[in-house]
Amino acid sequence: MKKMRTTILAAVVVLGLTGAGFAAARAGESPTPIASSLQWNLLRTAEGILMDDPFKEAIPSREVQDSYEFNGDTEDARTFVRATAGGLEVGVNPDPLRQSHSGHFAVTHDAYPETSIFHVRMSKQPGQVKSADEVGQAVFAVQTASTKITGLINFIVLSADSTEGMTSWRVGYMYGHVRDAEYIGYWGTEPSVNEPDTQDITLRTNGHNTLTVWFGEKEVFHSDDLDMDIGAPYQPYLEVQAVRTPFYSSFQDFWIVENDTIRLSGAPAGAHVALVADGVTLSEETATPGGEANLTLPPYAAKGSGTLEITEPGREPVRLGSFDYAGGDQLQLAVK
Numbered sequence: 001m002k003k004m005r006t007t008i009l010a011a012v013v014v015l016g017l018t019g020a021g022f023a024a025a026r027a028g029e030s031p032t033p034i035a036s037s038l039q040w041n042l043l044r045t046a047e048g049i050l051m052d053d054p055f056k057e058a059i060p061s062r063e064v065q066d067s068y069e070f071n072g073d074t075e076d077a078r079t080f081v082r083a084t085a086g087g088l089e090v091g092v093n094p095d096p097l098r099q100s101h102s103g104h105f106a107v108t109h110d111a112y113p114e115t116s117i118f119h120v121r122m123s124k125q126p127g128q129v130k131s132a133d134e135v136g137q138a139v140f141a142v143q144t145a146s147t148k149i150t151g152l153i154n155f156i157v158l159s160a161d162s163t164e165g166m167t168s169w170r171v172g173y174m175y176g177h178v179r180d181a182e183y184i185g186y187w188g189t190e191p192s193v194n195e196p197d198t199q200d201i202t203l204r205t206n207g208h209n210t211l212t213v214w215f216g217e218k219e220v221f222h223s224d225d226l227d228m229d230i231g232a233p234y235q236p237y238l239e240v241q242a243v244r245t246p247f248y249s250s251f252q253d254f255w256i257v258e259n260d261t262i263r264l265s266g267a268p269a270g271a272h273v274a275l276v277a278d279g280v281t282l283s284e285e286t287a288t289p290g291g292e293a294n295l296t297l298p299p300y301a302a303k304g305s306g307t308l309e310i311t312e313p314g315r316e317p318v319r320l321g322s323f324d325y326a327g328g329d330q331l332q333l334a335v336k
Contacts, residue, residue, distance in 0.1 A: 033334075035308065035320035040266075041334045042308060042320045048328020049303065050112055051256040059083035064106070072104035072239075079104040080248075087123065090240045091248030101135070103241045111145035111233035114206055115259040117302045117327060118142055118236055123198040123250040124160040128167065135163045136247030139239035140201060141174075144231045151177050154230045156205055158213065159241075160249075166191035169199065171213050171221050173228055186211070187221040200253070202300040204260075207232055214300045257302045258328025262295040266333035268312050275325065277306035291333075302327035 033041035053067070061070075061081060070081045078093045081104070094102035112118075124138035143155030154175045161168050170188040174181045189195055202214040207230035213221040236256070240249040267273055267287035274284040275295050283295035307321035310333070 031332075034323040034331075036336075037318050037320050039318060039336060040310075040320065041336060042323065043332045043334055044329055045332050046328075046330035047326065048258040048262070048330075049255065049326040050116065050258055050328075051108065051110070051254065052303070053088075053254045055083055055088040055252045055254060057083075057085050064088070067110075068106040068108055068238075070104070070106055072102075074102040074104050078102070081106050087121075087250035087252040088238060088254075089248050089250050090238055091246070092240055092242050093246040094242050094244055096244045098244065101137075101241045101243055103139075103239060105139075105141075105237045105239035107237045108235055111235050112256055113258070114232035114234070115328075116204075116234065117257050117260060117299045118203045119201065119253065119255050119300070119303065120236075120238070120251050121198060121200050121253040122158070122160065122238075123252075124162055124167065125248050125250075126197055127162075128165045128193065129162040129245055129247070130165050131245070132164045133243070134245040135161065135241070135243040136245060137161050137241040138249035139237070139241055140203075140251075141237040141239060142203060142205065142230075142234050143237060144207070145233045145235045146231050150231070152229065152231075153177060153181055154228065155237075156203065156211060156228075156230065157183075158201055158203070160195075160197070160199070161191075162247075164191065166193055167195040167197070168192070169195060169215075171211075173211075173226070175229060186223070186226075187213070200300075202302075204299050205230065207234070212299070217298070217300055255303050255326075257326045260297045260299050260302050260327045262297065262325060262327065262329045262331060264293045264295065264308075264331045264333065265291055266335075267291045267293055267310060270313060272309075272311040274309045274311075275306050276309055277301065277304050282306065297327050299327075 031043040035042040080091045092102050129136045138160040141155045141157045168191040172185045199215045205211040210224045238251045269289045271287045273293040275282045285293040287293045303326045309317045311317040
């Protein structure tokens with residue numbers, strides 16, 4: 001396995017974490033119902049979505065820079081970041097005489113808590129890099145945001161690597177200092193011409209010993225016994241790396257949620273509560289005597305659109321929705 005020289009630079013630590021997406025009520029205002037039945041209104045009193053960038057339409061770079069910094073170790077004339085209808089494309093055109101990796105990235109201005117769940121649809125450039133002397137990599141990384149304070153540049157890295165006419169996908173950990181980072185591989189596929197160009201990636205880590213990665217709904221890596229030093233809060237990087245060949249990465253459906261749980265209050269005591277999406281029950285729970293239910297979601301489905309089903313003993317189910325949800329949402333059933 002080849003070592004990947006890090007090109008990620010330190011980003012500013014953000015102490016006040018901010019979010020975007022589903023609007024909850026402002027202080028002093030009553031929240032607007034997100035779903036209703038004849039009996040109840042469903043209110044969102046706090047939101048769990050922290051970042052939501054579909055990247056499904058062209059956006060001027062200056063608008064992308066409202067949320068992201070563009071940086072790397074490659075001169076600007078040999079790089080680009082552009083938001084297209086097909087995703088956020090990050091590209092480099094390295095000097096063909098340079099033997100080491102050339103990289104460029106978009107990193108969020110904001111940083112996110114240890115409980116966060118990260119998701120992105122990442123694509124490498126279509127086709128294969130044919131030469132063994134050339135490499136193209138699409139990269140998604142989750143890095144400590146405290147680099148400027150500690151000097152450490154520790155991060156989880158997922159990559160799609162193309163070289164010698166084949167592609168492989170890897171999960172690993174990089175640790176060290178800004179210009180001196182080492183790579184530890186945790187998981188990878190065998191290089192093949194049949195590996196996909198695109199994966200839906202979901203990632204969760206506590207930055208110390210636990211890391212889980214899903215491709216789609218499939219868990220491809222999990223460990224509770226790692227030795228990492230990734231101090232929260234975290235910043236995600238959408239990146240490209242290349243050696244001696246032009247290459248670009250593409251990113252869509254990029255979202256971050258606060259955690260994997262939706263908290264519901266105001267439900268009838270003992271009622272069966274379920275969140276259903278596309279006919280699949282994602283989570284179900286029995287409401288406590290106080291009317292609370294915590295719905296724990298599969299992390300890869302921690303953001304989406306679904307229906308809330310409330311079934312009181314001896315009664316027919318009541319369905320509210322469909323509505324957008326995110327892990328970390330706090331919902332309330334209010335009697336009309």
